[in-house]
Amino acid sequence: MKTLFSPRRAAGAVLLAASAALVGCSRAGAAAGGDFERAIPDPIVDQSLANAAGGKASAVFAGGCFWGVQAVFQHVKGVRTAVSGYAGGAASTAHYEIVGSGATGHAESVRVVYDPSTITYGQLLKVYFAVAHNPTELNRQGPDSGTQYRSAIFYSDADQKRIAEAYIAQLQAAKVFRQPIVTQLASLSGFYPAEGYHQDYATLHPDSFYIAINDLPKVARLQQRFPALYVDHPVLTRVAGLN
Secondary structure, three states, X not given: OOOOOOHHHHHHHHHHHHHHHHHHHHHHHHHHOOHHXXXXXXXXXXOOOOOOOOOOEEEEEEEOOHHHHHHHHOOEOOEEEEEEEEEOOOHHHOOHHHHOOOOOOXXXXXXXXXXXXXXXXHHHHHHHHHHHOOOOOOOEEOOEEOHHHOEEEEEOOHHHHHHHHHHHXXXXXXXXOOOOOOOEEEEOOOEEEOXXXXXXXXXXXXXXXXXXXXXXXXXXXXXXXXXXXXOOOOOOHHHHOOO
C-alpha cells in the first residue's frame, strides 16, 4: 500500500523517502530497460474516428498505482474525464484499505471517458502501453507490488476486446518490449470510483517524492513522445465531475 503525502512528516523523512523512491524508480527502469524509448506503432486494428463530435465512450485500464495512470490520461487530447477507481472485484470490497490487502480481486484502475470523434480506443491503448505503465511487470509496477497493481485492460464489449487482443499481438510480434507483455484482458463487471482524496492526486501533490519519481516522468514522456495528443492543462475530476 502506498504512503499518502503528509507535509508534517516530510521534513523528518526526506532522506528515507528519497532513498525509497529512487530504489523504486531504479527497479522500474531496470525492468523496462530501454523499452519506453523505443518506437511503438499505431494499432493496425482500431476503430475509425466517429463522424459526430460530442459523443462519449469509455475505457478502463489498470497499470500500477492509479495516481500516475490517471495523471497521464488527464493530459490526453479528447479525454473528458479520467477517474481513479477499482475494477475486477465486488462492490463491497471496493475500498482502498481493503483493496490494499491484495485479496479482493480488484486492481487500481482508471476509467477514461473520451470523445470518439477526437481519439480512438486504439490510440488510448497506444498511450497506455507506451507511457502510462510498464506492461512487462507481473503484479507490480516499480515500487508497488501485489495483484492490485497488475497490468490489466477491462474491456466493455467485444470490439474493445478484439482491438486490445490484436494490439498486444502486434506489439509482441514487433518485439517492442524486451520482455513478454503480461497485461491481463478481462471483461469489465463493474467500475467503482476511488475515494475523493485519490482523485487528481498527482496534480495536487507534485511535491510528493512518490509522484515526482514515479508519475510526473510519465506525463513528461507523454508530452515528449506524443505532442499531438498532449494537452497542457489536465482535465481534473473535481472540475469535470465523475461521469
